[in-house]
Amino acid sequence: MAPLPALDEIDLGNDAFVERIPHETFALLRREAPVWWYDWPGGRGFWCVTRHSDVVSVSRDTKTFSSAQGANLEDLDEEMMAARRSMLETDPPRHTRLRGLVGPPFTPRAVKAYELALRELTREILDRALPLGEFDFVEEIAKELPIRVLARLLGTPESDTDRLIDWGDRMIANTDPDYADVLHDSPASEAYRLVPFRSPAALELFEYGHALAAERRREPRDDLVSKLVHTEIDGERLTEREFDTMFLLLVVAGNETTRQAIAHGMLALVEHPDQWERLRGDPQLAWERGADEILRWSSPVLHFRRTATADTEIRGQPIAAGDKVVVWYVSANFDEEVFEAPERFDVGRSPNRHLTFGGGGPHYCLGAHLAKLEVQVLFDELLPRLAALEVTGPVERMRTNFTNAIKRMPVRVTARGAR
Template identity: 50%
Template structure:
């Protein structure tokens, strides 16, 4: 395979997960790679090496998020109605982040520890009693969305539809999740909605119903904070700002953590020594979370747009060109990580780019995601001798999200756990 054989818009290339061979070829032979597109799009530059991805992500002045962070090219009207916090740079971006920044700080997140531990225990007890089950459905999709429901202060019975809406939007290229595929003729009537997904209409309606209930109140939930806080730049949240911020919470609050937990359990099931090492010394889990996040890389890419002409690897990126950061490549760059394709729970100083460390767009929920992953994996290690994959997991058909749809497993309980738990 050479660079000219690679098309990163071909979703079949991602059918079995991250296409590591293709990314290795690009890192070695074409670290700045031009990828043509069909359907009237202009094409884009790909950066695949760790240092380049990190540099682009940190330089919002040169590589802007204002023109959308996915590959889709939008006209001015679409940009206006779809703009969310992640599609904003500069002072306005910071003002929007600060509306909920305190709620996602490490100190605030730590307050959910007891709730999350009890939630995880109850979910695992219910699932593990089945013996064989779909891990995604019963555990990794269930726990993050139930925590989000708590943070939004919405009924727990609403979690199924929150999951469904998130799936339809972010996995808009997978026919198992949506009837209106991105780029299909049917999607044109939804062109002004996030991800061209009709599910966004339901999310907006749900969000505005909550907003009407919470506006002017003294609640401390995320919705109350959104509707009762004026950003520090003095510009109140418009209805567009609110609906797009709310839909972002629905997606971000579930998808990335869910897929990281799924990929981690898949890796631990396939690497029995790693499972044994963590089970023998659970104190290793905290550091190993960073390896889990590197290994999973739940978001495969984000796009930026060049604000000026710039040269990289001897080639000219023109103002207005799309520049795509491939996190799924950077996290496996041999220039940064020794033996990157080895799942190593002892790996030190894992400076992955999964959350955009050092970037103005550093993931707002990173501390919460880390806490969820740590608690879930620790609880599984306590309860199980091992976990067995019953078949190859099925992947989300996407080059945006590195997700597992289904993962049938058989669990083998640790007979010592009940005694330990009640001691």
């Protein structure tokens, strides 16, 4: 690990995450200032909560730590929040009803039934990618599975998955000049202050969603979009804006995140050949424990934010009503109080109480079981087919402090039996 910086030198802006996750910064915060005020240059400052137990207690206390003023770092006025609010930025009891509407296809039992279909999709993806020999792992493998699974659940045609990927990338990577139409931290983004991620891509996705909703209104099918347009909550249907933000949330939340778990998982196995060897000899280990260690290690979502609804305190540190409180999952996942040798990638780690899907409470990731199954199936299918995989060029990361994102990872593969 790099040497610990001084507290007053800490930078948690987007540029600080371009080379790698600054784990030494989080180690310092956990040790010296577990509830630390960061004078964020991008807007009002915020409290950084970096210890595992504090991330859990903040996430579960929705009365004191509300999601209704925003889940990301950006300061939103009432007009912006009203226009952009999704389920993620809603507190109970409204949240409970919205979640009930989209929950059924994501329960452990429902997800278990997708395993066969996931395997078929994965095989198709690998059959196409592996014979290429040299390719970008993110582009050909990691990107493909999550979006195709979502497309099936939502009921979007398979031919549209590239467009969904493109919209998702342009929104999530709104701080990276490689993808963003309008950089989030630039004055030009002011024109998009009323749309999610301040991104024109959100408007294009809304338009696409409207056309799909109209089709499903006329002819319902067994998919999530049909459910969103037909089911009533408290005798009411979702408003057009509620439909838009729910559709967008589902497309964005399940796409980029799972992609990153897969990409980082592959990279971690390449960088830790002894762990790859362990999995090679024991597929059950990969399924039962390896997937969770990949999820801990990759921490695709670095943080989410809450806002204090009243004067309170965390670990003795007073927090004023209205202050933003940011829970850093990536730090909690490397908390030495909970994980033995957290800096070690250990595919047999048990117990593994990672907070990759959140600290618990009502917003705990809706897609957690699905995402884990995708990681399990992908590696279960991929590893036996690989004699070797080398990373042949620079692993390029996205400029963002929100997700732990690899943009490109050139690889050369030798398929089993091809040597």
